[in-house]
Amino acid sequence: MERQTRQRKAIRGALHQAGRPLSPTEIHALSRTRSRGLGMATVYRSIRLMVESGELVAVELPGEPPRYEAAGKHHHHHFHCRSCRRVYEVEGCPDDIDSLVPTGFSLEDHEVVLYGRCAACRR
Numbered sequence: 591m592e593r594q595t596r597q598r599k600a601i602r603g604a605l606h607q608a609g610r611p612l613s614p615t616e617i618h619a620l621s622r623t624r625s626r627g628l629g630m631a632t633v634y635r636s637i638r639l640m641v642e643s644g645e646l647v648a649v650e651l652p653g654e655p656p657r658y659e660a661a662g663k664h665h666h667h668h669f670h671c672r673s674c675r676r677v678y679e680v681e682g683c684p685d686d687i688d689s690l691v692p693t694g695f696s697l698e699d700h701e702v703v704l705y706g707r708c709a710a711c712r713r
Contacts, residue, residue: 669705687700
């Protein structure tokens with residue numbers, strides 16, 4: 591059984607507070623308010639252990655470092671702001687996704703990423 595350290599508790603709290611996938615740097619910044627003295631090496635080590643245990647999943651976008659979110663969420667997609675580089679969860683899924691699959695192919699999974707500017711960056 592995995593130990594429940596204060597560092598991992600702080601990381602869980604940071605992800606919950608943000609409500610969106612976070613980079614290790616963002617996790618570090620938000621977690622430090624919950625766990626004083628938390629270093630980047632500990633953040634990376636904790637993320638690795640939390641991914642290995644199935645608690646976190648990586649959100650990987652082309653040309654970007656991975657971000658992390660809690661595992662076990664319902665099916666969703668992501669919006670990537672080109673100005674601030676933040677990634678947000680998007681609810682819903684296109685109904686006609688199967689119509690995009692070439693004839694004779696079998697769809698096993700998909701990921702939709704929308705790109706643009708978030709509400710804060712549009713101001």
